[in-house]
Amino acid sequence: MAVKAQPIETFLVAKPDRDKAFPWGKTVLIATALLFMALFLLLPLLIVFSEALSAGISEYIDALDDPNIASAIGITLLIAAIAVPANVVFGVIAAWCIARFEFSGRNLLITLIDLPFSISPVVAGLLEVLLFGLNGLLGPWLSNHNIQIIFALPGMVIATTFVTFPFVAREIIPLAQEQGNDEEEAAVTLGASGLQIFWRVSLPKLRWGLLYGVLLCNARAMGEFGAVSVVSGKIFGLTDTLSLAVESLYDSYEIQAAFAVASLLAMLALVTLVLKAALEWRHRDELHAMRRKKAAT
Amino acid sequence: MSTTIEIRNIFRRFGQHTVLSDVNLSVEPGELLALLGPSGSGKTTLLRLIAGLDFPDAGIIKFDKDDALGRKPKERGVGFVFQHYALFRHMTVFENIAFALRVRRMPKGEVKTRVNELLKLIQLETLAGRYPAQLSGGQRQRVALARALAIQPRVLLLDEPFGALDAVVRRDLRRQIRNLHEEMNITTLFVTHDQEEAFELADRVVIMNGGRIFQEGTPIDIYRAPADAFVHEFLGESNKFPCVIERGIVHVITGGEIGFAIGTAAAPNGKATAYIRPHHVLIRPNTRGAWRVNRLTSTGAQARITVACNDIIAESVITADAVVESNLTEGATVDVTFTGGTLFDAEGKNPIKVAALKPTLAQLGTGTR
Numbered sequence: 001m002a003v004k005a006q007p008i009e010t011f012l013v014a015k016p017d018r019d020k021a022f023p024w025g026k027t028v029l030i031a032t033a034l035l036f037m038a039l040f041l042l043l044p045l046l047i048v049f050s051e052a053l054s055a056g057i058s059e060y061i062d063a064l065d066d067p068n069i070a071s072a073i074g075i076t077l078l079i080a081a082i083a084v085p086a087n088v089v090f091g092v093i094a095a096w097c098i099a100r101f102e103f104s105g106r107n108l109l110i111t112l113i114d115l116p117f118s119i120s121p122v123v124a125g126l127l128e129v130l131l132f133g134l135n136g137l138l139g140p141w142l143s144n145h146n147i148q149i150i151f152a153l154p155g156m157v158i159a160t161t162f163v164t165f166p167f168v169a170r171e172i173i174p175l176a177q178e179q180g181n182d183e184e185e186a187a188v189t190l191g192a193s194g195l196q197i198f199w200r201v202s203l204p205k206l207r208w209g210l211l212y213g214v215l216l217c218n219a220r221a222m223g224e225f226g227a228v229s230v231v232s233g234k235i236f237g238l239t240d241t242l243s244l245a246v247e248s249l250y251d252s253y254e255i256q257a258a259f260a261v262a263s264l265l266a267m268l269a270l271v272t273l274v275l276k277a278a279l280e281w282r283h284r285d286e287l288h289a290m291r292r293k294k295a296a297t
Numbered sequence: 298m299s300t301t302i303e304i305r306n307i308f309r310r311f312g313q314h315t316v317l318s319d320v321n322l323s324v325e326p327g328e329l330l331a332l333l334g335p336s337g338s339g340k341t342t343l344l345r346l347i348a349g350l351d352f353p354d355a356g357i358i359k360f361d362k363d364d365a366l367g368r369k370p371k372e373r374g375v376g377f378v379f380q381h382y383a384l385f386r387h388m389t390v391f392e393n394i395a396f397a398l399r400v401r402r403m404p405k406g407e408v409k410t411r412v413n414e415l416l417k418l419i420q421l422e423t424l425a426g427r428y429p430a431q432l433s434g435g436q437r438q439r440v441a442l443a444r445a446l447a448i449q450p451r452v453l454l455l456d457e458p459f460g461a462l463d464a465v466v467r468r469d470l471r472r473q474i475r476n477l478h479e480e481m482n483i484t485t486l487f488v489t490h491d492q493e494e495a496f497e498l499a500d501r502v503v504i505m506n507g508g509r510i511f512q513e514g515t516p517i518d519i520y521r522a523p524a525d526a527f528v529h530e531f532l533g534e535s536n537k538f539p540c541v542i543e544r545g546i547v548h549v550i551t552g553g554e555i556g557f558a559i560g561t562a563a564a565p566n567g568k569a570t571a572y573i574r575p576h577h578v579l580i581r582p583n584t585r586g587a588w589r590v591n592r593l594t595s596t597g598a599q600a601r602i603t604v605a606c607n608d609i610i611a612e613s614v615i616t617a618d619a620v621v622e623s624n625l626t627e628g629a630t631v632d633v634t635f636t637g638g639t640l641f642d643a644e645g646k647n648p649i650k651v652a653a654l655k656p657t658l659a660q661l662g663t664g665t666r
Binding site: 179182183185186187188189190191192193196200201204207286 | 350377381396399400428444447
């Protein structure tokens with residue numbers, strides 16, 4: 001393994017001068033950042049696990065060994081497994097269109113993608129009830145055809161998809177715009193077909209943005225509460241996700257059980273992080289190269 | 298075996314804007330042709346039409362007897378090197394070069410052999426595993442070239458191939474491309490706005506401006522006989538003097554009146570503009586000379602001298618050695634002779650050669666020495 005060249009900027013930056021001018025600046029800033037991290041990120045995480053295990057490990061396992069919890073895990077994963085791929089497909093198509101074509105309504109599309117970010121999830125859930133609920137716009141038609149959306153899994157999937165809509169698209173649209181169209185044109189001259197260009201050029205060059213988008217989208221999909229809580233009806237063992245289970249357990253004073261379930265969510269988040277780190281480590285050469293290019297341009 | 302390219306009556310508009318207007322061009326088999334022009338002259342658009350990245354509104358493009366416009370880009374057998382290389386950033390050098398072969402589903406073993414040949418050709422065997430971001434500009438350029446050559450194209454197109462490189466790398470690459478062209482003999486077109494680059498590299502140069510072809514020919518022919526004022530100006534700097542011609546003598550206009558004669562020309566009486574290149578401005582020290590040296594700067598081997606006579610200012614370029622020999626300094630009075638030039642009429646057309654005034658040359662002989 002060859003030794004990587006140190007970027008030359010590292011040597012050129014006038015570090016000593018800056019440090020002399022603000023001798024404590026660096027220390028104070030770093031300490032503030034670390035303190036903030038510890039207080040708002042690390043501490044809650046520790047509390048979740050300590051509360052979950054406060055009555056001992058067997059109580060912890062008991063609390064989780066419940067068919068309702070098992071069903072909540074299953075539903076949470078199922079919702080994420082539908083919502084995330086749906087948003088990946090949508091995000092990639094949106095990025096492709098926005099980066100590639102000038103069309104009327106392009107700016108409207110960019111604005112609309114942000115809509116779920118600016119609407120409270122509870123309102124999003126209510127909108128869905130107004131649309132698909134029994135007295136809603138499409139309610140009569142749906143009930144005539146025996147399709148249930150509200151208070152059922154489809155409603156929860158739709159709510160989650162809506163709320164997590166922007167994560168993938170937001171991550172890759174700027175990337176696609178920045179990278180432009182040159183590589184695709186090069187692929188055309190080299191004889192690639194449209195599909196070959198998409199799979200071999202367009203998608204791979206977005207893949208890091210896509211990865212971050214998917215991870216964020218997934219984390220949010222598994223943790224989504226507001227919108228899902230409005231449309232789920234919270235039927236134990238049927239339309240209960242992990243997040244909803246935490247709330248209902250907490251409300252019925254089963255504090256330790258609530259924290260035990262919360263620890264599951266926390267672990268899902270940790271797994272996501274580890275996955276991301278592992279991927280970055282495996283592709284470190286390529287990532288390193290891309291970052292250098294970015295710094296150079 | 299090399300391919301000819303026939304371009305007939307090509308028009309291309311983007312909205313209201315006409316980018317190419319009735320372009321006609323024939324490229325000989327195995328020729329290395331430069332499309333030279335300022336930015337916005339339509340040269341890159343023409344290249345993209347040939348490659349099939351864009352389509353003309355009207356016109357014909359043929360490779361040999363074969364209608365190229367009826368074919369998809371991948372059936373045209375065109376290799377294209379993009380201005381900013383457009384290498385696939387997520388692929389290694391090897392995979393970049395292999396791309397065209399892979400999408401054609403060439404067996405893996407053959408791909409490997411072919412890519413290794415190309416890596417050897419561009420002398421980057423050791424960097425096969427690198428990503429484009431880890432390469433220097435010149436190396437990226439060579440990878441882009443190898444990638445374009447992988448399919449053994451009939452026609453090679455290069456868009457501003459040296460634009461983003463520094464001077465030394467540029468010179469080096471020019472030589473490499475010239476050698477490569479002589480070796481493989483592929484019909485090649487390249488686009489550039491750099492006159493020196495076009496002249497050094499190309500067999501034939503096509504000068505474009507405003508979507509039209511202004512002139513085509515060998516570098517020497519074009520330089521010696523520019524078709525109009527635009528071409529003359531584009532091919533390098535010149536001194537421009539408004540003139541009046543009387544009985545074959547060219548007089549400059551100074552202070553709104555007819556001034557001294559600068560040369561002779563077989564032109565009808567009337568007004569014109571004389572274009573005189575700096576190396577046609579000859580300077581001799583003379584304490585009673587009418588001209589004064591305003592500025593003297595060195596660009597290394599050559600010196601640039603600004604001389605003035607009343608309101609007429611001329612730029613001259615002579616060798617640095619000549620400056621030392623003749624002891625020229627700023628503020629010195631000198632004689633100035635114009636040894637050649639071209640007259641253009643008010644529209645910048647109808648070029649007529651200006652010859653040096655014989656009496657002035659005779660005076661030179663009896664000059665200071």
